[in-house]
Amino acid sequence: MHKLQPKKIFIEKDVVNSPVTRQILDKLPDITVEYIDDYRSIKVDGRTTDDVFKKSKECLAIAGKKGELVKQFRCRDGIVGDTEYFISHGNNCSFDCDYCFLQCYFDNAVPTVFVNHDEMLDDIKDVLLAAGDKKIVFHAGELCDAMAFDDLTGLSCKLIPLFSEYPNARLELRTKTTTVENLLNIKAADNIVVSWTFSPQVIVDTHEHKTPSLEQRIRAAEDVQAAGYNVGICLDPIILCDDWFDHYKTMLEILFERLNIEMVKFISLGGFRYLSSLTRVIRERDPQTNLLLGEFVPCVDGKYRYFRPTRAEAYKEIGKVIRELAKDVKISLCMETPEVWNSVKDVLR
Numbered sequence: 001m002h003k004l005q006p007k008k009i010f011i012e013k014d015v016v017n018s019p020v021t022r023q024i025l026d027k028l029p030d031i032t033v034e035y036i037d038d039y040r041s042i043k044v045d046g047r048t049t050d051d052v053f054k055k056s057k058e059c060l061a062i063a064g065k066k067g068e069l070v071k072q073f074r075c076r077d078g079i080v081g082d083t084e085y086f087i088s089h090g091n092n093c094s095f096d097c098d099y100c101f102l103q104c105y106f107d108n109a110v111p112t113v114f115v116n117h118d119e120m121l122d123d124i125k126d127v128l129l130a131a132g133d134k135k136i137v138f139h140a141g142e143l144c145d146a147m148a149f150d151d152l153t154g155l156s157c158k159l160i161p162l163f164s165e166y167p168n169a170r171l172e173l174r175t176k177t178t179t180v181e182n183l184l185n186i187k188a189a190d191n192i193v194v195s196w197t198f199s200p201q202v203i204v205d206t207h208e209h210k211t212p213s214l215e216q217r218i219r220a221a222e223d224v225q226a227a228g229y230n231v232g233i234c235l236d237p238i239i240l241c242d243d244w245f246d247h248y249k250t251m252l253e254i255l256f257e258r259l260n261i262e263m264v265k266f267i268s269l270g271g272f273r274y275l276s277s278l279t280r281v282i283r284e285r286d287p288q289t290n291l292l293l294g295e296f297v298p299c300v301d302g303k304y305r306y307f308r309p310t311r312a313e314a315y316k317e318i319g320k321v322i323r324e325l326a327k328d329v330k331i332s333l334c335m336e337t338p339e340v341w342n343s344v345k346d347v348l349r
């Protein structure tokens with residue numbers, strides 16, 4: 001099992017005595033600690049951009065979140081999607097995916113956990129109560145892997161009992177981790193979906209550094225399903241590497257053989273996309289990268305995506321494989337334009 005072992009911890013002075021901070025420190029004895037005023041001003045030195053990122057990801061910051069703990073997420077005009085909410089429980093994560101948009105999103109790349117859990121739960125409750133009987137979806141994996149620090153913070157042990165009281169709400173915990181012990185020890189609720197980003201092992205090896213292997217992720221998903229949870233399958237980002245179709249087909253066959261499809265709530269497909277600001281970081285970190293090879297075009301939301309016919313073809317081919325393996329599972333596209341949805345809807349429905 002993957003366990004986070006940071007080399008150094010930054011702790012904001014204001015949260016030194018927080019129960020969650022004490023709990024994390026109990027689990028990481030003898031670690032070097034630096035006390036700081038504000039997580040946003042952490043600076044990590046390094047010879048190169050890549051060095052700064054690598055060193056940053058060896059640290060952990062414990063902080064109190066400034067600003068909103070629950071944020072509304074709206075797709076930009078021209079991109080299909082519903083208004084949903086995400087829980088801001090941390091920034092960055094200890095993994096190091098080449099394509100991660102967070103590399104150009106925050107002031108630093110140090111994985112940071114927010115320990116003002118009581119405030120976070122109160123804010124979530126406010127949104128849940130305001131929603132009344134309406135269906136409402138929360139995510140906990142937008143700006144930080146949802147489970148990467150769960151063995152340290154125990155946040156899932158607070159979120160799951162809370163959401164189990166609000167059956168009209170759904171909480172999606174999106175992850176690449178195997179740190180799922182807390183989930184196995186608390187009662188599953190029907191409105192919790194633990195979703196894994198699954199990538200063919202060749203993509204994991206090339207672009208998802210420090211992450212659990214495909215096999216480890218599948219085993220974690222099997223364990224979580226056996227404990228009674230619904231699971232989601234995210235193929236996002238789909239990267240069109242050499243022989244991409246064979247790699248994705250083989251992976252899907254393994255997933256469908258190993259997972260209980262009755263308990264798979266959805267499969268979501270999303271092609272690799274990026275803002276132009278990310279290209280500088282990707283190229284600086286690895287001038288030889290093949291991630292940006294291919295024909296990318298700017299889209300209505302300012303992100304670059306594979307040329308439209310190329311990605312529509314990829315969704316269709318992957319969709320056909322899924323439909324051959326499972327007739328009824330819900331398939332959706334992540335952050336796509338209406339034109340692409342329309343061109344693939346016959347295969348995906």
Ligand code: SF4
Nearest residue numbers: 093095096097100145
């Ligand atoms: S697991 Fe997610 S948050 Fe972490 S580096 Fe990879 S893409 Fe970024």
